[in-house]
Amino acid sequence: xxxxxxxxxxxxQYIPETLMNAVNxxxxxxxxxxxxxxxxxxxQELFNEYANRPSRLYYAKKMTEDLxxxxxxxxxxxxxxxxxxxxxxxxxxxxxxxxxxxxxxxxETGAGQHGVATATAAALMGMxxxxxxxxEDTKRQALNVYRMxxxxxxxxxxxxxxxxxxxxxxxxxxxxxxxxxxxxxxLGSVMGPHPFPTIVRDFQAVISKEIKExxxxxxxxxxxxVMACVGGGSNAIGTFYHFIEDKDVQLIxxxxxxxxxxxxxxxxxVNTGRVGIFHGMKSYFCQDEYGQIAPVYSISAGLxxxxxxxxxxxxxxxxxxxxxxVTDDEAVNAFEYLSKTEGIIPAIESSHAVxxxxxxxxxxxxxxxxxxxxxxRGDKDCAAIARYRGEDIHE
Amino acid sequence: MSxxxxxxxxxxxxxxxxxxxxxxxxxxxxxxxxxAENGADLIELGIPFxxxxxxxxxxxxxxxxxxxGGVTTxxxxxxxxxxxxxxxxxxxxxxxxxxxxxYGADRFISTCKxxxxxxxxxxxxxxxxxxxxxxxxxxxxxxxxSMIAPTSEDRxxxxxxxxxxxxxxxxxxxxxxxxxxxxxxxxHIVEKIKEATDVPVAIGFGISGPEQxxxxxxxxxxxxxxxxxxxxxxxxxxEAPDKIGEFVKSMKNAVRxx
Numbered sequence: 104x105x106x107x108x109x110x111x112x113x114x115x116q117y118i119p120e121t122l123m124n125a126v127n128x129x130x131x132x133x134x135x136x137x138x139x140x141x142x143x144x145x146x147q148e149l150f151n152e153y154a155n156r157p158s159r160l161y162y163a164k165k166m167t168e169d170l171x172x173x174x175x176x177x178x179x180x181x182x183x184x185x186x187x188x189x190x191x192x193x194x195x196x197x198x199x200x201x202x203x204x205x206x207x208x209x210x211e212t213g214a215g216q217h218g219v220a221t222a223t224a225a226a227l228m229g230m231x232x233x234x235x236x237x238x239e240d241t242k243r244q245a246l247n248v249y250r251m252x253x254x255x256x257x258x259x260x261x262x263x264x265x266x267x268x269x270x271x272x273x274x275x276x277x278x279x280x281x282x283x284x285x286x287x288x289x290l291g292s293v294m295g296p297h298p299f300p301t302i303v304r305d306f307q308a309v310i311s312k313e314i315k316e317x318x319x320x321x322x323x324x325x326x327x328x329v330m331a332c333v334g335g336g337s338n339a340i341g342t343f344y345h346f347i348e349d350k351d352v353q354l355i356x357x358x359x360x361x362x363x364x365x366x367x368x369x370x371x372x373v374n375t376g377r378v379g380i381f382h383g384m385k386s387y388f389c390q391d392e393y394g395q396i397a398p399v400y401s402i403s404a405g406l407x408x409x410x411x412x413x414x415x416x417x418x419x420x421x422x423x424x425x426x427x428x429v430t431d432d433e434a435v436n437a438f439e440y441l442s443k444t445e446g447i448i449p450a451i452e453s454s455h456a457v458x459x460x461x462x463x464x465x466x467x468x469x470x471x472x473x474x475x476x477x478x479x480r481g482d483k484d485c486a487a488i489a490r491y492r493g494e495d496i497h498e
Numbered sequence: 499m500s501x502x503x504x505x506x507x508x509x510x511x512x513x514x515x516x517x518x519x520x521x522x523x524x525x526x527x528x529x530x531x532x533x534a535e536n537g538a539d540l541i542e543l544g545i546p547f548x549x550x551x552x553x554x555x556x557x558x559x560x561x562x563x564x565x566x567g568g569v570t571t572x573x574x575x576x577x578x579x580x581x582x583x584x585x586x587x588x589x590x591x592x593x594x595x596x597x598x599x600x601y602g603a604d605r606f607i608s609t610c611k612x613x614x615x616x617x618x619x620x621x622x623x624x625x626x627x628x629x630x631x632x633x634x635x636x637x638x639x640x641x642x643x644s645m646i647a648p649t650s651e652d653r654x655x656x657x658x659x660x661x662x663x664x665x666x667x668x669x670x671x672x673x674x675x676x677x678x679x680x681x682x683x684x685x686h687i688v689e690k691i692k693e694a695t696d697v698p699v700a701i702g703f704g705i706s707g708p709e710q711x712x713x714x715x716x717x718x719x720x721x722x723x724x725x726x727x728x729x730x731x732x733x734x735x736x737e738a739p740d741k742i743g744e745f746v747k748s749m750k751n752a753v754r755x756x
Binding site: 107115116117118119120121122123124125263264269270273276277280281282283377378379380381382383388390392393394395396 | 547548549551552554555558562565570571572594595596597598599600601621622623624625626627630645646647648649650651653657668671672673
């Protein structure tokens with residue numbers, strides 16, 4: 104049976120009955136407002152005036168020359184207000200929640216970027232905000248915890264399970280079942296039950312919409328490759344979306360391989376997982392033979408998730424996008440490389456995409472074009488990367 | 499039609515829940531026998547899942563302990579085979595969609611039939627997604643239990659009309675776990691269910707003592723208790739089965755008075 108919100112066999116609404124009317128209400132509201140000129144005008148104004156859109160498409164000349172192959176452009180989502188692509192989705196969802204009469208936002212966060220973005224939107228729109236964050240991640244990303252609290256949000260450390268992103272999602276879902284009437288669950292990625300994968304994709308699709316306009320203006324043609332890092336996959340789907348129909352544009356998602364896809368310490372879902380049902384959706388998940396969700400690992404708190412959004416699972420199934428594993432080591436090298444080469448400190452998440460570009464650009468002709476989405480800025484990661492390199496610094 | 503109707507055939511039903519393998523499968527076996535001896539009308543056997551998103555902290559803890567002890571779906575099937583040598587009351591599994599899906603729905607549900615499991619409760623399978631498993635449930639005559647929540651409202655009739663076995667009415671918002679207050683809409687919801695179906699209704703989530711069980715059984719056809727039993731297990735470990743037997747007896751007596 105074909106149910107709502109499917110991407111091939113993936114997606115769906117695998118959630119407790121308690122939440123069904125809430126997601127149905129959200130679907131109906133979104134169907135209404137997505138075509139409402141006033142809603143879109145307000146959102147565009149928030150994007151432009153508050154979030155600093157459009158973000159730049161920057162020609163990385165030094166990197167291009169150094170690698171000696173394809174021409175490299177960076178889509179600078181790191182220059183958005185709050186320092187990452189997360190704000191695109193959050194402004195959309197917070198505005199929608201406000202229109203629906205909700206007064207409270209709850210969110211999960213891994214690296215803290217989505218939590219910070221949600222706390223920011225809540226402050227701006229005068230809404231209450233509670234963010235669930237794995238206890239392990241509150242340690243890895245202590246600065247972001249402070250930022251959220253500074254913005255007026257309550258941060259609840261989640262101690263269950265692996266105390267990382269998946270547990271934060273579970274806890275946010277539990278809280279939502281507890282209180283749906285005044286609360287909107289501002290999900291941070293293209294995952295979870297329908298309509299979230301579609302809503303989040305639509306709000307993030309501004310990334311590829313802008314890339315297309317910008318690259319046509321700068322180069323007069325479409326790029327050969329667009330690439331982005333993939334955890335749940337929101338910046339990647341935003342980067343891919345308006346190129347899906349352009350079959351000559353190669354779409355590459357870069358997964359966090361952690362210590363390698365031949366180890367258990369990995370979060371590369373498409374590369375190592377299989378189809379399952381979890382967190383409201385059918386998609387690929389890292390799991391054992393009995394369907395128990397695997398404890399995943401990556402240096403990046405934002406990619407440290409055992410699943411992937413259902414639309415990515417579908418794009419993989421039909422061969423439209425490819426998903427490559429990038430290890431911690433490769434990502435850290437790329438983090439340092441982009442900092443030294445272009446003077447741009449990328450988030451460790453985004454560094455996974457930069458790392459893959461470093462591999463493939465030299466193998467491509469000089470007339471080819473790669474666009475890498477730099478999904479966020481790396482200031483938040485400096486202390487953790489220093490520790491990775493054996494330097495004990497305090498934030 | 500499965501065996502489940504028998505649980506409701508002689509008055510109000512008391513339905514205890516236990517997570518299989520907490521703290522070990524031998525203790526679960528002993529506890530299930532005690533439950534049956536002491537008047538349980540139907541028993542819910544939980545197959546542990548790594549990330550039980552509909553559970554509160556008490557049952558989450560039981561899931562984690564069971565998995566840490568090495569429990570697997572196959573070991574739970576073996577446990578049921580052993581239980582079925584003496585226990586004849588209806589038994590249902592309570593687990594999450596991925597446990598069934600990853601085992602293979604056909605293989606999982608045909609095994610249920612083979613070992614004497616009468617139904618499945620899967621909290622992350624709402625009405626809209628039940629086709630994921632109902633073809634196999636119909637094929638092997640295992641009931642997929644429908645859940646109705648205080649937020650179901652206009653969905654109640656739709657769900658009730660297609661319900662099989664019994665209807666699991668969630669007492670209040672939130673996850674499993676003991677609580678002091680319940681939705682005051684419950685009586686009204688049961689009325690709406692009864693307008694749509696003859697399938698019995700049992701209320702669960704948060705019921706911990708005889709008084710609450712009695713009040714719920716007054717409204718509906720039965721009461722379901724989980725977290726309170728898991729707490730006894732957490733406190734007494736291998737010594738828990740006798741205590742659970744006493745508890746089930748007191749609850750069953752209370753439900754009878756309803």
